[in-house]
Amino acid sequence: MIHAVLIGPPGAGKSTVGRLLADRLGVGYRDTDDDVEAVAGKPVGDIFVEDGEERFRELEAEAVRRALASHDGVLSLGGGAVLKEETRRLLGGHPVVYLEVSLAQAVQRVGLASARPLLVLNPRSRLKKLLDERRPVYEALAKLTVKTDDREPDDIAEEIAGVFGR
Known part of the structure:
Protein backbone atom coordinates (compact mmCIF):
# COMPACT_ATOMS: atom_id res chain seq x y z
CA MET A 1 0.00 0.00 0.00
CA ILE A 2 1.28 3.43 -0.90
CA HIS A 3 1.38 5.66 2.19
CA ALA A 4 2.47 8.83 0.33
CA VAL A 5 3.70 9.77 -3.14
CA LEU A 6 5.97 12.81 -3.13
CA ILE A 7 6.00 15.06 -6.18
CA GLY A 8 7.60 18.42 -6.87
CA PRO A 9 10.38 20.13 -8.78
CA PRO A 10 14.13 19.61 -8.39
CA GLY A 11 15.22 20.93 -5.01
CA ALA A 12 11.87 20.42 -3.28
CA GLY A 13 13.33 17.75 -1.00
CA LYS A 14 11.47 14.69 -2.26
CA SER A 15 14.28 12.21 -1.59
CA THR A 16 15.32 13.63 1.78
CA VAL A 17 11.78 14.06 3.09
CA GLY A 18 10.71 10.73 1.59
CA ARG A 19 13.34 8.79 3.54
CA LEU A 20 12.48 10.60 6.76
CA LEU A 21 8.75 10.08 6.25
CA ALA A 22 9.21 6.37 5.56
CA ASP A 23 11.28 6.01 8.73
CA ASP A 46 23.83 9.62 -18.76
CA ILE A 47 20.43 8.38 -19.94
CA PHE A 48 19.52 11.94 -20.96
CA VAL A 49 22.80 12.49 -22.81
CA GLU A 50 23.16 9.07 -24.43
CA ASP A 51 19.54 8.02 -25.01
CA GLY A 52 17.59 11.30 -24.87
CA GLU A 53 14.86 12.69 -22.69
CA GLU A 54 12.13 10.76 -24.49
CA ARG A 55 13.75 7.42 -23.62
CA PHE A 56 14.25 8.55 -20.04
CA ARG A 57 10.56 9.51 -19.77
CA GLU A 58 9.55 6.07 -21.09
CA LEU A 59 11.71 4.33 -18.48
CA GLU A 60 10.41 6.70 -15.81
CA ALA A 61 6.74 6.06 -16.66
CA GLU A 62 7.31 2.31 -16.44
CA ALA A 63 9.15 2.69 -13.12
CA VAL A 64 6.26 4.73 -11.70
CA ARG A 65 3.69 2.22 -12.95
CA ARG A 66 5.56 -0.70 -11.35
CA ALA A 67 6.17 1.15 -8.09
CA LEU A 68 2.55 2.22 -7.69
CA ALA A 69 1.44 -1.37 -8.28
CA SER A 70 3.90 -3.08 -5.95
CA HIS A 71 5.50 -0.75 -3.41
CA ASP A 72 4.45 -0.70 0.21
CA GLY A 73 5.51 2.62 1.70
CA VAL A 74 6.61 6.08 0.62
CA LEU A 75 7.37 6.79 -3.03
CA SER A 76 9.28 9.76 -4.49
CA LEU A 77 8.84 10.59 -8.16
CA GLY A 78 11.25 12.46 -10.38
CA GLY A 79 10.23 16.07 -10.93
CA GLY A 80 9.03 15.48 -14.48
CA ALA A 81 7.29 12.15 -13.95
CA VAL A 82 3.91 13.89 -13.76
CA LEU A 83 4.26 15.13 -17.34
CA LYS A 84 2.98 11.82 -18.73
CA GLU A 85 -0.80 11.55 -18.87
CA GLU A 86 -0.66 7.85 -17.95
CA THR A 87 1.28 8.68 -14.78
CA ARG A 88 -1.20 11.40 -13.81
CA ARG A 89 -4.04 8.92 -14.29
CA LEU A 90 -2.27 6.25 -12.21
CA LEU A 91 -1.74 8.72 -9.36
CA GLY A 92 -5.49 9.18 -8.94
CA GLY A 93 -6.64 7.73 -5.65
CA HIS A 94 -3.16 7.77 -4.13
CA PRO A 95 -2.08 10.09 -1.29
CA VAL A 96 -0.08 12.53 -3.41
CA VAL A 97 1.93 15.23 -1.63
CA TYR A 98 3.26 18.22 -3.54
CA LEU A 99 6.41 19.58 -1.95
CA GLU A 100 6.29 23.23 -2.97
CA VAL A 101 9.52 25.22 -3.16
CA SER A 102 10.23 28.76 -4.32
CA LEU A 103 12.68 29.46 -7.12
CA ALA A 104 15.16 31.05 -4.70
CA GLN A 105 15.17 28.03 -2.39
CA ALA A 106 15.27 25.54 -5.27
CA VAL A 107 18.31 27.30 -6.74
CA GLN A 108 20.06 27.19 -3.34
CA ARG A 109 19.29 23.50 -2.94
CA VAL A 110 20.24 22.24 -6.41
CA GLY A 111 23.04 24.73 -6.99
CA LEU A 112 23.67 26.55 -10.22
CA ALA A 113 26.39 24.12 -11.28
CA SER A 114 23.99 21.23 -11.01
CA ALA A 115 24.50 17.88 -12.71
CA ARG A 116 20.74 17.61 -13.15
CA PRO A 117 20.16 16.97 -16.85
CA LEU A 118 17.41 19.52 -17.47
CA LEU A 119 19.31 22.28 -15.69
CA VAL A 120 22.60 22.15 -17.60
CA LEU A 121 22.25 25.33 -19.67
CA ASN A 122 21.30 28.47 -17.74
CA PRO A 123 20.11 26.54 -14.69
CA ARG A 124 18.29 29.41 -12.96
CA SER A 125 16.26 30.22 -16.07
CA ARG A 126 15.55 26.52 -16.76
CA LEU A 127 14.49 25.93 -13.17
CA LYS A 128 12.12 28.91 -13.27
CA LYS A 129 10.61 27.58 -16.51
CA LEU A 130 10.19 24.10 -15.00
CA LEU A 131 8.54 25.54 -11.89
CA ASP A 132 6.16 27.69 -13.93
CA GLU A 133 5.21 24.87 -16.32
CA ARG A 134 4.80 22.11 -13.76
CA ARG A 135 3.24 23.95 -10.81
CA PRO A 136 -0.36 23.63 -12.12
CA VAL A 137 0.13 19.88 -12.67
CA TYR A 138 1.60 19.38 -9.20
CA GLU A 139 -1.23 21.38 -7.63
CA ALA A 140 -3.92 19.47 -9.53
CA LEU A 141 -2.56 16.07 -8.45
CA ALA A 142 -1.90 16.89 -4.81
CA LYS A 143 -4.11 15.77 -1.97
CA LEU A 144 -1.77 17.78 0.26
CA THR A 145 0.57 20.68 -0.57
CA VAL A 146 3.43 21.34 1.83
CA LYS A 147 5.55 24.47 1.58
CA THR A 148 9.20 23.57 2.12
CA ASP A 149 10.91 26.98 2.11
CA ASP A 150 12.99 27.69 5.21
CA ARG A 151 11.88 24.43 6.86
CA GLU A 152 13.79 21.44 8.15
CA PRO A 153 13.11 18.12 6.38
CA ASP A 154 12.12 16.52 9.72
CA ASP A 155 9.39 19.14 10.22
CA ILE A 156 8.06 18.52 6.72
CA ALA A 157 8.04 14.74 7.23
CA GLU A 158 6.22 15.20 10.53
CA GLU A 159 3.55 17.38 8.90
CA ILE A 160 2.93 14.79 6.19
CA ALA A 161 2.89 11.93 8.72
CA GLY A 162 0.28 13.86 10.68
CA VAL A 163 -2.00 13.82 7.67
CA PHE A 164 -1.25 10.43 6.08
CA GLY A 165 0.16 8.48 9.03
CA ARG A 166 -1.61 5.23 9.66
Missing part, protein backbone atom coordinates in the same frame (compact mmCIF):
# COMPACT_ATOMS: atom_id res chain seq x y z
CA ARG A 24 8.66 7.91 10.72
CA LEU A 25 5.85 5.69 9.38
CA GLY A 26 7.89 2.49 9.70
CA VAL A 27 7.53 1.62 6.01
CA GLY A 28 9.79 1.25 2.99
CA TYR A 29 11.07 4.06 0.81
CA ARG A 30 11.47 4.01 -2.97
CA ASP A 31 12.64 6.61 -5.49
CA THR A 32 11.68 6.03 -9.12
CA ASP A 33 14.89 7.71 -10.33
CA ASP A 34 16.80 4.89 -8.57
CA ASP A 35 14.57 2.34 -10.32
CA VAL A 36 15.26 3.94 -13.72
CA GLU A 37 19.00 3.90 -13.08
CA ALA A 38 18.85 0.22 -12.08
CA VAL A 39 16.98 -0.77 -15.25
CA ALA A 40 19.18 1.35 -17.55
CA GLY A 41 22.40 0.45 -15.78
CA LYS A 42 23.54 4.08 -15.74
CA PRO A 43 22.84 7.39 -14.01
CA VAL A 44 19.88 9.54 -15.03
CA GLY A 45 22.21 12.19 -16.46
Whole structure:
Protein backbone atom coordinates (compact mmCIF):
# COMPACT_ATOMS: atom_id res chain seq x y z
CA MET A 1 0.00 0.00 0.00
CA ILE A 2 1.28 3.43 -0.90
CA HIS A 3 1.38 5.66 2.19
CA ALA A 4 2.47 8.83 0.33
CA VAL A 5 3.70 9.77 -3.14
CA LEU A 6 5.97 12.81 -3.13
CA ILE A 7 6.00 15.06 -6.18
CA GLY A 8 7.60 18.42 -6.87
CA PRO A 9 10.38 20.13 -8.78
CA PRO A 10 14.13 19.61 -8.39
CA GLY A 11 15.22 20.93 -5.01
CA ALA A 12 11.87 20.42 -3.28
CA GLY A 13 13.33 17.75 -1.00
CA LYS A 14 11.47 14.69 -2.26
CA SER A 15 14.28 12.21 -1.59
CA THR A 16 15.32 13.63 1.78
CA VAL A 17 11.78 14.06 3.09
CA GLY A 18 10.71 10.73 1.59
CA ARG A 19 13.34 8.79 3.54
CA LEU A 20 12.48 10.60 6.76
CA LEU A 21 8.75 10.08 6.25
CA ALA A 22 9.21 6.37 5.56
CA ASP A 23 11.28 6.01 8.73
CA ARG A 24 8.66 7.91 10.72
CA LEU A 25 5.85 5.69 9.38
CA GLY A 26 7.89 2.49 9.70
CA VAL A 27 7.53 1.62 6.01
CA GLY A 28 9.79 1.25 2.99
CA TYR A 29 11.07 4.06 0.81
CA ARG A 30 11.47 4.01 -2.97
CA ASP A 31 12.64 6.61 -5.49
CA THR A 32 11.68 6.03 -9.12
CA ASP A 33 14.89 7.71 -10.33
CA ASP A 34 16.80 4.89 -8.57
CA ASP A 35 14.57 2.34 -10.32
CA VAL A 36 15.26 3.94 -13.72
CA GLU A 37 19.00 3.90 -13.08
CA ALA A 38 18.85 0.22 -12.08
CA VAL A 39 16.98 -0.77 -15.25
CA ALA A 40 19.18 1.35 -17.55
CA GLY A 41 22.40 0.45 -15.78
CA LYS A 42 23.54 4.08 -15.74
CA PRO A 43 22.84 7.39 -14.01
CA VAL A 44 19.88 9.54 -15.03
CA GLY A 45 22.21 12.19 -16.46
CA ASP A 46 23.83 9.62 -18.76
CA ILE A 47 20.43 8.38 -19.94
CA PHE A 48 19.52 11.94 -20.96
CA VAL A 49 22.80 12.49 -22.81
CA GLU A 50 23.16 9.07 -24.43
CA ASP A 51 19.54 8.02 -25.01
CA GLY A 52 17.59 11.30 -24.87
CA GLU A 53 14.86 12.69 -22.69
CA GLU A 54 12.13 10.76 -24.49
CA ARG A 55 13.75 7.42 -23.62
CA PHE A 56 14.25 8.55 -20.04
CA ARG A 57 10.56 9.51 -19.77
CA GLU A 58 9.55 6.07 -21.09
CA LEU A 59 11.71 4.33 -18.48
CA GLU A 60 10.41 6.70 -15.81
CA ALA A 61 6.74 6.06 -16.66
CA GLU A 62 7.31 2.31 -16.44
CA ALA A 63 9.15 2.69 -13.12
CA VAL A 64 6.26 4.73 -11.70
CA ARG A 65 3.69 2.22 -12.95
CA ARG A 66 5.56 -0.70 -11.35
CA ALA A 67 6.17 1.15 -8.09
CA LEU A 68 2.55 2.22 -7.69
CA ALA A 69 1.44 -1.37 -8.28
CA SER A 70 3.90 -3.08 -5.95
CA HIS A 71 5.50 -0.75 -3.41
CA ASP A 72 4.45 -0.70 0.21
CA GLY A 73 5.51 2.62 1.70
CA VAL A 74 6.61 6.08 0.62
CA LEU A 75 7.37 6.79 -3.03
CA SER A 76 9.28 9.76 -4.49
CA LEU A 77 8.84 10.59 -8.16
CA GLY A 78 11.25 12.46 -10.38
CA GLY A 79 10.23 16.07 -10.93
CA GLY A 80 9.03 15.48 -14.48
CA ALA A 81 7.29 12.15 -13.95
CA VAL A 82 3.91 13.89 -13.76
CA LEU A 83 4.26 15.13 -17.34
CA LYS A 84 2.98 11.82 -18.73
CA GLU A 85 -0.80 11.55 -18.87
CA GLU A 86 -0.66 7.85 -17.95
CA THR A 87 1.28 8.68 -14.78
CA ARG A 88 -1.20 11.40 -13.81
CA ARG A 89 -4.04 8.92 -14.29
CA LEU A 90 -2.27 6.25 -12.21
CA LEU A 91 -1.74 8.72 -9.36
CA GLY A 92 -5.49 9.18 -8.94
CA GLY A 93 -6.64 7.73 -5.65
CA HIS A 94 -3.16 7.77 -4.13
CA PRO A 95 -2.08 10.09 -1.29
CA VAL A 96 -0.08 12.53 -3.41
CA VAL A 97 1.93 15.23 -1.63
CA TYR A 98 3.26 18.22 -3.54
CA LEU A 99 6.41 19.58 -1.95
CA GLU A 100 6.29 23.23 -2.97
CA VAL A 101 9.52 25.22 -3.16
CA SER A 102 10.23 28.76 -4.32
CA LEU A 103 12.68 29.46 -7.12
CA ALA A 104 15.16 31.05 -4.70
CA GLN A 105 15.17 28.03 -2.39
CA ALA A 106 15.27 25.54 -5.27
CA VAL A 107 18.31 27.30 -6.74
CA GLN A 108 20.06 27.19 -3.34
CA ARG A 109 19.29 23.50 -2.94
CA VAL A 110 20.24 22.24 -6.41
CA GLY A 111 23.04 24.73 -6.99
CA LEU A 112 23.67 26.55 -10.22
CA ALA A 113 26.39 24.12 -11.28
CA SER A 114 23.99 21.23 -11.01
CA ALA A 115 24.50 17.88 -12.71
CA ARG A 116 20.74 17.61 -13.15
CA PRO A 117 20.16 16.97 -16.85
CA LEU A 118 17.41 19.52 -17.47
CA LEU A 119 19.31 22.28 -15.69
CA VAL A 120 22.60 22.15 -17.60
CA LEU A 121 22.25 25.33 -19.67
CA ASN A 122 21.30 28.47 -17.74
CA PRO A 123 20.11 26.54 -14.69
CA ARG A 124 18.29 29.41 -12.96
CA SER A 125 16.26 30.22 -16.07
CA ARG A 126 15.55 26.52 -16.76
CA LEU A 127 14.49 25.93 -13.17
CA LYS A 128 12.12 28.91 -13.27
CA LYS A 129 10.61 27.58 -16.51
CA LEU A 130 10.19 24.10 -15.00
CA LEU A 131 8.54 25.54 -11.89
CA ASP A 132 6.16 27.69 -13.93
CA GLU A 133 5.21 24.87 -16.32
CA ARG A 134 4.80 22.11 -13.76
CA ARG A 135 3.24 23.95 -10.81
CA PRO A 136 -0.36 23.63 -12.12
CA VAL A 137 0.13 19.88 -12.67
CA TYR A 138 1.60 19.38 -9.20
CA GLU A 139 -1.23 21.38 -7.63
CA ALA A 140 -3.92 19.47 -9.53
CA LEU A 141 -2.56 16.07 -8.45
CA ALA A 142 -1.90 16.89 -4.81
CA LYS A 143 -4.11 15.77 -1.97
CA LEU A 144 -1.77 17.78 0.26
CA THR A 145 0.57 20.68 -0.57
CA VAL A 146 3.43 21.34 1.83
CA LYS A 147 5.55 24.47 1.58
CA THR A 148 9.20 23.57 2.12
CA ASP A 149 10.91 26.98 2.11
CA ASP A 150 12.99 27.69 5.21
CA ARG A 151 11.88 24.43 6.86
CA GLU A 152 13.79 21.44 8.15
CA PRO A 153 13.11 18.12 6.38
CA ASP A 154 12.12 16.52 9.72
CA ASP A 155 9.39 19.14 10.22
CA ILE A 156 8.06 18.52 6.72
CA ALA A 157 8.04 14.74 7.23
CA GLU A 158 6.22 15.20 10.53
CA GLU A 159 3.55 17.38 8.90
CA ILE A 160 2.93 14.79 6.19
CA ALA A 161 2.89 11.93 8.72
CA GLY A 162 0.28 13.86 10.68
CA VAL A 163 -2.00 13.82 7.67
CA PHE A 164 -1.25 10.43 6.08
CA GLY A 165 0.16 8.48 9.03
CA ARG A 166 -1.61 5.23 9.66
